[in-house]
Amino acid sequence: MAPRSDTSKRLSELRMKHGRPPASPLEPKAEKAETLREAQPRFRGLESGHRACQGCGEALAARLVMESAGPDVMVANATGCLEVFSTPWPQSAWRVPWIHSLFENSAAVASGMEAAMKAKGKNTKVLSFGGDGGTYDIGFQALSGMLERHHNVLYVTYDNEAYMNTGIQRSSSTPHAATTTTSPAGKERMGKRHLKKDLLSIIAAHHIPYAASASVAYPADLQRKVRYAMGVEGPTFLVIHSPCPLGWRHDSALTVEVARRAVQCGLFPLVELERGALTNIMPIREPRPVADYLELQGRFAHLFRKDDYRAQEELDHLQALADHNIETYGLKGEGLDPMDSTGMSHVRRGGPLAGRS
Amino acid sequence: MIEYRIHGRGGQGSVAAAYLLAAAAFEAGFTCQAFPAFGAERRGAPVMAFVRIDDKPITLRSQVRNPDFMIVQDDTLLLDPNLTAGLRPGGAMLVNSRRPAEDFAKRFDTRVVAFPATDLAVEVIGKPIPNTALLAAFLALTETVPQEALAAALRGRFHGAVLDKNLVLIETAAKAVEQGAWKELADA
């Protein structure tokens, strides 16, 4: 096996120490910066000109992940919106080595890439990206295998709760009662009959070093989790709640607002698990009613029909599910945690409040 | 070309015996071919393995239908009256058994040597694995391949105490049968 280069070793040590990747020697040098865009004080891992819909939560999430993870990474990307909108030949929005193979194998391709890096004595971290369809459903086996084999890969699933690339079909991540083109509401049905799969618990059962949920509504939290995961040697998993204005039927400007309410009502708890044990949560100071979250989205419009007795029943059901999350994860927290679902958003002059001393 | 068929039960090392026989032949300068009758049989089920030995390259890939010799690792297999099907006229069969060879020779109308290989194996190596003892006895009977080639084949496969015990076993086993009794058959 090739000896690890001094550079790689140094990067690795720094990474272990700081929990985030230091700038790589391969990073494009600032001296080239001739335009404002090139002079941006962040790594533009996912560049402009991609073809995501207006207000795409997944594009936002991926951009945030790349900023925190890059540049010394390579990505395996499952088939889905992210792949399609980022790489219509001959263009690519990525600034890291990136490969798309198939819908269900990004974790396995990433495993191979990571094995290659190990074999070649390189420290470039491998990321694996998939949507909820590619993760909760069709790619689940490959993901489970990757986690079990303890590959040093950060798997990120951009959870927009349906098969959006093919036109909004329900996945096992689609929330209960949401309408999709394969779970429409009608006389006999109130949207999806089944529950959203509790993927994180399944992931946690793999006993991996780190698994967490994040939301585009909380970029600082999201990026902290990415940086933490980057510093972990071994498999790590991040599920990011990424609203889809098209599929969820909300205004494209409301992507972050919708995501924020999902967290604040308890339907999408932000938690961190290490070796399967819950180690951190983002507390919710005053849980909002789920209706605040649901009312913004057309996919739940049938739950607000006054003339249908089932509407209230399903609303109550979703509220009960949120309450259950709050109870299960202890989301009310203890005392006033400034890093709660309210505090995490706070900004002050010069940037976000979170993570500042 | 000499063709062999080895009968045994899953777990008795019939395939290993075939490989050992082929390896021994190779050590002796022959070309060889050994392969199991591929199946999904589990432990205890009747199995077969085949060996071909020649002094020129072997291209033939079909199963051995008309063996010159048969080695039967378990005399209970001989309850099957069709076991010897295809055995060439004038062929011979070595049987691992405590019973006299005549019992079988009569029934199958062929030349048979019987020899309690399992007992010998238990006595020498402490395990009821008869295959190396049978091979040694078989080589002693045919003298096509020298005993030393079998020892070399064993050295390629085993080491340590297992090898040492097996070397003792084959030496003992080789003496338990009549040397060169089937030499003519093999040369024919």
Place this chain on the structure above:
Amino acid sequence: MVQLTRGTWAQAGTSLDFKTGNWRSTQRPVHVHAKAACHAACPAGEDQQAWFALLQEQKVQDAWVSLVHANPMPGVTGRVCPHPCETACNRTGVDGALAIHNVERWLGDEAVRLGWDYPVEPPAANAPTVAIVGAGPGGISAAYHCVRLGMKAEIFEALPEAGGLLRSAIPPTRLPRNALDGELNRILDLPGITLNTRQRLGRDLTIDGLRAQFAAVLLSPGCELPKHWSVKGAVPADLHEGLQLLRDFMDHGALPDAAKGDVIVHGGGNTAMDICRIMKRAGAKSVTLITASGLPGPGTAPDDIINVVPRELEEAQEEGIEIIDHATVSRLIMKGSRVTGVEIVSLKKEAGKDGRKRRVEFEGTERVVSVDMVVPCVGEQVEPEAFEGYLDGAYFWPDNPFGRIADRVFAIGDARGNRGTVAAAIGDGRLAAEAVAAELSGEADPFADERPVMELDGLNTAYYAGSSRARVAKLPVSERTFEAEIEGPISRSEALAEAQRCLSCGNCLACDNCWTMCPDNAVIKTTELAMDGSHYVFDYDYCKGCGLCVQECPTGYIQSVPETA
């Protein structure tokens, strides 16, 4: 012609070739620096948001410089202004308005304490000189702004000292004299300002004379003459008008004997409030304020709230002043020419046929209380002497924001009929000086700032940490005297913490939200200030117009405008 690569790999970042900016079909984000509500509400024209922004960056002196660009007397206004800025503050609707006046006062005091220089240059020797009549807050402000704009100012004051009503009508409990003098003297000491005391218009000077001698004349005489007060024709013989009573007390330290009994004060301004509290402190058995306005509360329309400094009202109530709101004195009960009682009737401002509000007394609500003294505090008007030909009734009523009432003659402050606060006088002084400066350099009047006001619903309050308003110590009621300042100071750390509460309404916080949340990487951050004063520019080559940045901008600084072809 694009040539295929083996395996169709694409080069990094080539998506930049694809300009998604043409996906914007309905709206585009733009930076709109709207007026903060505090700024819009400030009669002095202060941009509180701007100086709070500097405080947020710990730039204390810069904040003061920014502040005195509009108002040279923050130490004074921080004490006496009814701070409509705080009423307007959007944070009121979140978790309480900012303690703007406390921070303003602290900045003023710090400047005096540390001797910070006003941001003015000495005027040129041949600079035009502006005559200013009256050294009250309006005149002082006008003089300061004249100098700031490169002119000289010569002030003519009838009294022996400058300060106007700040000195004569505001008790030291609200405005300690050292605070007043500290700030006032620093302004008067500025090069280019000359103060002539004991110069009374009409006696020693005339407007025409001043016009002939000076480049312009700014009239800031204040209101000296109490308005006539009677109740259905009746006037008590021993009538003491409120302002006069206050001045007398401040000069001599004594009140009429009747003030030991039950006193009714009729009116609704700060003078009324001051006299109520002084009389109570001086030993009145009871003091009751009768006011036609309402007390602050859910049922009271903003334009109906009693026009006093809110904390003064609070303090007065603490001190035991009774207040009967939405009422007026409908009849005086006289024993001879002495008042022994008053009839009070409830009233309210109601919209009439033409939509204009007028007072409606409600028949059947009359009640009689016995009193020893009635003090009317219904306001003052301009002493008409020397202003013949310029007054319009009791006041000046200029038809322009600069106070121009004649060629090179401007009226400022209380003498304008619709004024009434120190801050308004200070604002008038600035506007008049600016108009004079423009006029003298042959330019048109300055543009009025007509930017829209950023209201609470234009903000995204999810991004603001909850924090309560700074608590400022006050003298307990038992320790309140006629001299000691009642409201205490706030510390530097409290002031800076309070500054952090500013929502930065309508102006860029540099919070990075737009930069962080653009899914299209179409917000570019600049290390230098961008053209529009923010730290960000929109890259319209790639902006798809989703509106996310508009929605998530905490301050309303990013707004959607229709996309045009």
Place this chain on the structure above:
Amino acid sequence: MREALEGSLAIARAVSMAKPDVVAAYPITPQTHIVENISKLVAEGDLHTEFVSVESEFSAASVVLGAAAAGARAYTASASQGILLMSEVMFNISGLRVPLVMTIANRAVGGPLNIWNDQSDTMAVRDAGWIQLHCISNQEAVDTTLQAFRIAQETDLPVAVNMDGFVLTHTMEVIDMPTQAEVDAFLPPFEFAGQLDPANPRSMGTLVDPNFFPEVRHSHHAAMGKALAKIEEIDAAFAKVFGRESGGLLTVEGDKKARVGILAMGSVVGTMLAGYEDFKDEVGPARIIKLRSFRPFPAKALRKAVKGLDKLVVIDRAISPGMGGVLGTEVSAVLSTMDKAPKVYNYALGLGGRDIPENMYRDLLKLVEDKKAPRFAVLDADLEKLAPEDR
């Protein structure tokens, strides 16, 4: 050095000498011995490789794809159902032009379940865009495996080395095993110009629209065409180092002047050669064509090889139900452009591990003497075993 070795072990050792960076392994009969033996070499420290025990063949193919894409020499092996499970990834690997090597231990495809040898698996992925080479012996399998690594990286195409399950994989025979020095002289270190590289961050696997897709497919087809020469060239280069060839694209054995030919792929060719020796006097000699490269298909070489034949028997180890033999169909198509093409008799033989005896040579030659001989048949099927309505 000549050794008596089981085929699977020999392949494992050959792979090991190619120094793969990454090996993905998933068990399936009759391939399992190969990865077992590789894992033994790893466990003993004789091979330094990332040995990835995946959870399915699908992931095995994905892992080697990812590894090779990231610049690693990658290898895996499978068979039968495993190949079909991989098939989606196989198309992807070749379409992305990722060079890697896989051994297919050929086995029938169920159902019904059958674990024995035929070539249905590799035929099922005929159109996956891989180079597919067939071996008649373990010697050829070892040599072809080593050649495959070089072919892959010189063509940017994945290579499948086919060896008959059990018949070769489980057979011990005498093999001249290369030495590491010889392999190093023959096989350069892995190179993949298109690899993922942080210094030159490319995006692989883009979305290609109709404006470009036909060109992509053309280039893949053209690459296969160019690979024909590469396969021969590398076989010749191999011969220079090792002193033996593996048969280029195809070889003609038996009686080169015979008017009847037999064409086959894999170990059955050996049985036909044995049959030729034993039965040529009885039924006459045949020209025996050993086809090594199934993809790319050596049409030109084949037309040359069959020149002068009246009849050509094509033995298929797979069947395309409703059409017939896959190889036979393709051979017919290729020969159809000849002026005097031989008559093609296409027989499926040995499906699902049915033993093909030596005397099949005799039977085939006798059969095609008959003017009524069928042009296609599952020749060794005993129709008596079927209900009349199912025959």
